[in-house]
Amino acid sequence: MLPVVDKPLIQYAVEEAVAAGVTELIFVTGRGKRAIEDHFDKSYEIERELQARGKAALLETVQGIKPAHVECIFVRQPEPLGLGHAVLCAQKIIGDEPFAVLLADDLIDADTPVLAQMLERFDHYHCSLVAVEDIERKHSRSYGVVTGRPWDEHVFRMSRIVEKPEPDDAPSTLGVVGRYVLMPGIFDHLRALRPAPREEWQLSDAIQSMLAAEQVLAYRYTGCRFDCGSKLGYLQATVDYALRHPELRDAFGAWLRERAAPVANLAAVDADDAGTAATASIAQTAVVE
Structure with missing residues (x-):
């Protein structure tokens, strides 16, 4: 599990979900991801050791990985067939209820957790929502891109979603990020996709199909995404x-300023004499280091 400073990415996603009021978490995992289950399991030995050593702060951190009122359920995706297939793997557990999807690779720093922002809109509109942000058109190949008409503050009524279009074909510059709140009807559209063997099941394709049957909104969230x-x-x-x-x-911060100073100085020299090959060579070396 990839950490950012002192937490794995998936922990940040879980904390966002719990802060939004979620009490049941379904993890869709695959081969080689047993560490996720172990991470959210209760660590009796570690907790006893920390308690015996009087490490109250660390004990609180360990116990806070999964709050007691939150249930974790793990589902295995037998093949890596895309996000749509992963969502479909959880259908039997979700049943006929609305649900949220969070992709841990999208780490979003926000005063109000993005999922909480979306659930507030869901409580008002009672329909599916996808989170979007403004992107540069040249980056459209990395996103699902949506178009629609303004509906409310930061909200658009979607009319189309295209998965990873070429920049010239992108219908807008609103790119989908890894937060969704979906009505259970999405499962019917996922099952109807029928991709070729070993091809990915695109959640975007199912959402596009869903648009013909019910309203889906795009929400431009407030926050900073990594x-x-x-x-x-x-x-x-x-x-x-x-x-x-x-x-x-x-x-x-002190180390970073010290480390960045030579690069900044070289950049200043390069700006003064951009045509000097020797300066360019030095700058490249400094950046590599």
């Missing part, structure tokens, strides 16, 4: 969260 599925996004999240960590921020 795409931890990419190297750059993961590094940005690590730095940002470390600079706000009460035990790390001062020492890490």
Whole structure:
């Protein structure tokens, strides 16, 4: 499990869900992901040891990984066939109830958790919602992209969603991020997809089908997202969260300023003499280090 500072990414997602009032968590896992189950299991030995040593703060942290009122259920996805297939794997547990989907790779820092923002809109509109953000058109190949007409503040009534379109074909610059609140009718549309063997079941395709039967809204959330599925996004999240960590921020901030100073100085030199090959060579070396 990939950590950001002192928590695995999936822990941040769970904390967001719990803060939004969720009490039942369904983890769709695959081969080699037993560590997720172990992480959210009760650690009797560790808790006894911490209690015996008087480590009250650490004991509270361990016990807070999964609050007592929250139930965790684990479902195995036999093959990595995409997000739509993963959602379908949880159908028997979800039943005929609305549900939320959170992708842990999308780490979103927000004063009000994004899922809580979405559930507030769901309580008002009683329909499916997908979270979106403004993206650069050149990045459309990495997103589901939606279009629709303004419906309320930060809310759009969707008319179309396209999975990873070419920039010239993208219907807008509203890209879907890893937060959804879905009505149970989505399962009918997922089962109707019938992709070719070993091809992914796209949740976006099922949502597009759903648009013909019921209203789906896009919600432009308030917050700062880090795409931890990419190297750059993961590094940005690590730095940002470390600079706000009460035990790390001062020492890490000092180290970061010291580390960044040579790069900043070289960038200034390069700006003064952009045509000098030697300067360019030095700058490249400094960045690599």
